[in-house]
Amino acid sequence: MGIHHLITGSYTKTNLYLLAFDTIARTLTLNSTVPAFGLHHSGGSGARINAVDTDGGLGEQTVEMFYVPEEEIVNVDKTRNAVLYGAHSFDVNVNNKGFVAHLAWNAIFMYDIAENGTGALLSVNLSPEIGDGPRNAFPSVDGKWLYVMTEHSQHLDVYEIGETRLTHRQRASAIPDEMRGKHTYRGNTARLSRDGKYIFTSTRGWNSTEANGWVGAFALRENGTLQSEEALTYYEAPLTLGSAGGLRVAFWEDETNAGAYGVTDYMYLSDTQEGYMYILGWTPSNHTISQVAALQYPDGASPYEAAWLD
Template sequence: MSASDSLLCPRVHYLLSGTFNTLFLYLLAFSPYGPAGPTLTVHRKHRAEGPHQFLALSQDRKTAYATTWAQPPTLSSWEVLAGGRDGVAKVNTVPISATGSYLTVSPPSLGFSSARIYQAGGPVAQTFAADSATGGFGEQLQEVIYLDGGEEELRDPKTDKTRVALRYGSHAVDIDPVLQRAYVPHVGRDSIFVYSFNQDGTLHHLNEVPSHGNKGHEGPRHSIPSADGKKLYVVTEHTSYLDVYNVLPSPPYLSHAQRLSVIPPHQHPTRAQYRGDTLRLSADRRRLFVTTRGKTPRERGWVAVFDLAGDGAVREREEEGGEEGYGARSRFETRNSGGKANAIEAFPFAASDEARRGHDWVVLTDDEEGYVSVLEWRDEWDELREVASVRLGVDAPVEGEGKGEVSEEEKGTGASHAVWLS
């Protein structure tokens, strides 16, 4: 970068994206202050162990952890070099019992001897210790089995342990560091498993809470706690609702408080044609971003923005003639269905100055056409706007191996999930 470029672009943010159908991991560079406006480019690409469905980062953002849909089922870890500027380097791969879904890394505040890495997918969930020397996967400490037949059913060759099982199995381990709880939404059982932590970081079962709504038809997929741990936000895959639960100190541990629609009211008759996906808090914890996908290319997906009150409840926007439960602050219709993606990650670094409050960047991935986009929110805009995008498998990397080239192996790439490295 030249001196003049550095003046125009004082900060470049690096992201890492996986795909649903190729072997590559992509390093992306987001420049928010370019002379012609924000830009997003493919910085580097790495032949990895994909397709990589989901990524997670260590707390210091120096190690990335990845699931894969490749067989046999494994998880892999990658060293992040120079905040992403110099790419990533393989650390290690570990075997697991069934194809993985979402990964989560414990924060230091939980006080474990080393970070714990949690994964839930289909019939199982695992707890790993992070290797203190390399940051990669260390010893597997626990495996939780969500099958009535337990270990015997898990080892049965007829038991589905492929990526198909993710559609009706466990989907994520979401951590609340304040109340020291963990939550596992289970799509097929239509419930949310509630855990505390044992001293070694393994999960201690507290309860299985049925999902709110029409039992057997909701499919809780992803959750995130409020900043103080007193609320749990859950998105349902089959009905595209945001459910808000009060977190209780004793059984049943969760009590349903609110239900909001991710899709707008005029789409309610076709609600079954959408699939709820991911949700994330804004860096200042005042907003919640929630996504859904179209089931087929005919339906475009949505990103809904909800305002949060001081107690963590969703503050509905009142609109003339509006129906209760549809009061999102704003909604952004995505360029297409999103395919298997429309996954988001909000920019994680909170602004230090008051002037930056009410300003967010959100990265959105698209499986249908392979786009990775940065959406920007400003309170004064009162909406999300796409400010930059890049297309995996079409836009060539500007540095590193394969610079300026797109290989045949990359054609038709579907972006899965991206995380902010810096």
């Protein structure tokens, strides 16, 4: 009952890694390594929508969206570096509104996703400040709000989702105020707690071994907005997190630690500086985030994102 699994890839290796997290022993171990092949998801100059086959595989492409003149597609950088200055993420909410966070345009493209899988551009929504660099977006469960992490300014932005465009409503800092200007950071992602009462953010250090990564926790009102633009707490990672800083909240409840004062949410936090995967625990009763377990990958592998399997 206390064993849960997640699968990850690597920036530096062409393998998949199956990890086992034991909530009782508080350990993270490598179960198996599977040879595979794949690249960082290209992004950058375009985005695509594909149908899903009946067996769950990738089906026919329904539409491709371009963020440079179409005739320039053959010439632009299509390596993983392209996501550093191009389109970085694509998320769709419950109302079939699609959102592409675009670093270089400093904007969020909003689409209407039709039943046949095509996407029609509704609006281009500029970030509040020049140079923010929207990186990742996460829609609320009810489809009314969009939470956006900015890569270059390390902010969590809350947008109200209208019929055709976004309206910026709130902005919070994903790093402690005293760290601003001290080092260079890169904001990464935002994810909700299982009960929808909190939102977590991740930020990684950049070009300095002294700039450790950060995880922030913010309380949400029942309507989905931030209770306060001040964080409940920040957790400082042991390392910069390198090019990673991936964070995903586990979808399951830990029955071995259930109770009013226990950990309610586990999340992974990935690092490419030294190739670690961390498991963090959120305890809302005292507003703390703490490290529960850690694993250093073998042979120089560097995990970025992962998927909780069970």
